[in-house]
Amino acid sequence: MNGCMWCGTHFDSTYSFTELLFRPLKKERLCGACQSEFILLRECPLCRGCGRRHEDTYCQDCIKWQKLYPNYSFSNQSLFAYNVFAKEFMEAFKFNGDAELGQVFSKEVKAMLQKEDKHTVIVPIPISQRSKEIRGFNQTEIVLKQAGIIYQNCLEHIDNPENQSKKDRRNRMLSPQPFHVIDSEVGLLKQKKVVIVDDVYTTGRTLFHAADAVSQCGPTSIKTITLFR
Amino acid sequence: MDETIFYGRHLLRSEYTGEWDEEEEAMRLIVTEGFNKENSQLTCNRCGTLCTMTVSYPCVCQNRCKYCRQCIKLGKITECSHLYSLEEPNQFPKYAYPYLKWTGTLSKQQAQASKDIRESIDHNSDRMIWAVAGAGKTEMLFEGVGQALEEGKRVCLATPRVDVALELAPRLIKAFPEVSLAVLYGGTEVPYQYTQLVISTTHQLYRFKEAFDVLIIDEVDAFPYYLNDALYFASEKARKIVSSVIYLTATPDKSMQKRIKRREIEASILPARYHGRPLPVPVGIWVKKSILKTKQNDTHIIIRHMKRLIEEGKQFLLFIPTISLMEQLMPIFEHSFKQSTFEWVHSQDPHRKEKVKKMREGGLQFLMTTTILERGVTFPNIDVIVMNADHRVFTEAALVQIAGRVGRAPDYPSGEVTYYHEVWTRAMKNAIKQIKNMNAVAARSGYLV
Numbered sequence A: 001m002n003g004c005m006w007c008g009t010h011f012d013s014t015y016s017f018t019e020l021l022f023r024p025l026k027k028e029r030l031c032g033a034c035q036s037e038f039i040l041l042r043e044c045p046l047c048r049g050c051g052r053r054h055e056d057t058y059c060q061d062c063i064k065w066q067k068l069y070p071n072y073s074f075s076n077q078s079l080f081a082y083n084v085f086a087k088e089f090m091e092a093f094k095f096n097g098d099a100e101l102g103q104v105f106s107k108e109v110k111a112m113l114q115k116e117d118k119h120t121v122i123v124p125i126p127i128s129q130r131s132k133e134i135r136g137f138n139q140t141e142i143v144l145k146q147a148g149i150i151y152q153n154c155l156e157h158i159d160n161p162e163n164q165s166k167k168d169r170r171n172r173m174l175s176p177q178p179f180h181v182i183d184s185e186v187g188l189l190k191q192k193k194v195v196i197v198d199d200v201y202t203t204g205r206t207l208f209h210a211a212d213a214v215s216q217c218g219p220t221s222i223k224t225i226t227l228f229r
Numbered sequence B: 001m002d003e004t005i006f007y008g009r010h011l012l013r014s015e016y017t018g019e020w021d022e023e024e025e026a027m028r029l030i031v032t033e034g035f036n037k038e039n040s041q042l043t044c045n046r047c048g049t050l051c052t053m054t055v056s057y058p059c060v061c062q063n064r065c066k067y068c069r070q071c072i073k074l075g076k077i078t079e080c081s082h083l084y085s086l087e088e089p090n091q092f093p094k095y096a097y098p099y100l101k102w103t104g105t106l107s108k109q110q111a112q113a114s115k116d117i118r119e120s121i122d123h124n125s126d127r128m129i130w131a132v133a134g135a136g137k138t139e140m141l142f143e144g145v146g147q148a149l150e151e152g153k154r155v156c157l158a159t160p161r162v163d164v165a166l167e168l169a170p171r172l173i174k175a176f177p178e179v180s181l182a183v184l185y186g187g188t189e190v191p192y193q194y195t196q197l198v199i200s201t202t203h204q205l206y207r208f209k210e211a212f213d214v215l216i217i218d219e220v221d222a223f224p225y226y227l228n229d230a231l232y233f234a235s236e237k238a239r240k241i242v243s244s245v246i247y248l249t250a251t252p253d254k255s256m257q258k259r260i261k262r263r264e265i266e267a268s269i270l271p272a273r274y275h276g277r278p279l280p281v282p283v284g285i286w287v288k289k290s291i292l293k294t295k296q297n298d299t300h301i302i303i304r305h306m307k308r309l310i311e312e313g314k315q316f317l318l319f320i321p322t323i324s325l326m327e328q329l330m331p332i333f334e335h336s337f338k339q340s341t342f343e344w345v346h347s348q349d350p351h352r353k354e355k356v357k358k359m360r361e362g363g364l365q366f367l368m369t370t371t372i373l374e375r376g377v378t379f380p381n382i383d384v385i386v387m388n389a390d391h392r393v394f395t396e397a398a399l400v401q402i403a404g405r406v407g408r409a410p411d412y413p414s415g416e417v418t419y420y421h422e423v424w425t426r427a428m429k430n431a432i433k434q435i436k437n438m439n440a441v442a443a444r445s446g447y448l449v
Helices: A017-022 A060-068 A084-095 A099-113 A129-135 A139-146 A169-174 A183-189 A205-215 B022-028 B108-122 B137-150 B162-175 B202-207 B225-238 B254-261 B301-312 B323-336 B352-360 B396-403 B426-445
Strands: A076-080 A121-124 A155-157 A179-181 A193-200 A221-228 B030-033 B035-038 B041-044 B082-085 B127-131 B155-159 B181-184 B197-201 B212-217 B239-249 B266-270 B283-286 B315-319 B342-345 B366-369 B382-386 B417-421
Touching (some): A076 A099, A084 A139, A099 A139, A121 A183, A139 A193, A179 A205, A193 A205, A205 A221, B030 B035, B108 B127, B108 B137, B137 B162, B137 B212, B137 B239, B155 B202, B155 B225, B162 B181, B197 B202, B301 B382, B323 B342, B323 B366, B342 B352, B352 B366, B382 B396, B396 B417, B396 B426
Parallel strands (some): A121 A193, A193 A221, B127 B266, B212 B239, B283 B417, B315 B366, B342 B366, B382 B417
Antiparallel strands (some): A155 A179, B030 B082
């Protein structure tokens, strides 16, 4: 019996007989009720571009992006739907600074990134200096670390006076390129597959900026992965 | 810097919204570490929880720190945090005597308890008030609180639930219209102010340190056992070293009952209700098969009981242990009670308040509920049916509280409480025993009419 990381209720994890025999017992982090609030996107019909729930091939937003970045063959994969519960969860994780909550994603993140071959470079989106001062940690890095994924901090955040998540949609779309690849890391990305990881895909602005910066170094392919869409 | 904010408080720097003057801070404020480090074990100084974190995380201090998950909603405490406080000076304005403007009358047992409370406050000692549901607990606090306030003491009334805190506030404002009062709970938009009288959720007590001369804790039994230690830590920290704590409960748990029996804590027992009628004694009825497993639902013993009550025009509450069971029962009830109006509530229901209000006004024939309505709510004339009373959520305290919903109003002092069960549990047995015992004590003391 253990307590749910989110709601605190005590619950019993169930194990199958084979699990009991052959696998080291892994503690469940969330109770069944909280776990079911996270909607796994891979079980839904998705937009081919940004990976949101969408019946058609490409959603309206992605068609706009394709016009803006015609050379970038873009595909984003996300783990969970960014619903009300997810918003609350990320609020606690990021803004209250409850870093331990990132463990909840470990299993899924690991499963998704292990599919990549071992030469792939995994790059988390950096956070601004300001956020770092307030929060103390980069949530994306924490999640990767908790999942046991090796990553490279190739990108750097150039000072941006405002926080993305406090802006409305229009202002976010207008924000200038905040990222650049750290000079010493340029060689690392050349002729490599690159996976850029972020926590939430909202408009796509952040990820397109990051992909744009990375593409200057000549990688063979760029993919983006986020926890939420 | 507004010093009054820190009087008797225990705050993080980020919780103070005003300007922060480093020099002034060093001169005046009492500073303690966020964590107590002993034998390589970390204990949070605000909530007393032992930190079980195995890894540390990057922190605002540029190093890596562990932090306290238990009380993070009040602001993050890390190894590098400091907590700030100032000694409680009891600087309160004087008003015209008496402070208490309440003019109601107390019943015989209330008057006795009121006297006991006054004495405890006078002697700075602790007291347990064991009063059955419907005994009128708030009124018997008034005299003691009034006296303490007149002496310039700082008084706090803490309750585990926000609903109760918000309900208490207008009653206290009416009783002490001149005295400054603050209501503290998570999510309040009113900024904190230094006041003589404080109504607070028990969670908010973490933000106080040696502040109160009188601390009254309502429904001490409302906590799951694993939160008891945390509450104890919070109340011990929030009270002054010389102070009085009054515990209120309708259903003390085993260890509390033992302490009362051994006279380790002074106790006042109020076995009778305000209207002087005995508590309805629950009846346990054995169910052969649960409704879900029977094919002919309409002839099931519980459905028959419910139909009988609907025919009599008597409103009732139906307690169901879990939300999922409630969801499974819904289609069956919708089929069996097509002609009736009924609703269901649970803790995640956003329309909870409206549904309860509708029930109170007689708009519903019955209300299905989980244990959230077990305490605090009053309906004038109802019966109660508990389904699966042998489920583990129905503890002794819960069952006593549930039975306490019946026969509250002086005009309708009786009603039926039925526990439907497949096996007898100790909780059910003890709950019925406790209620019978209270009735016997009340009869012996001559409180019944």
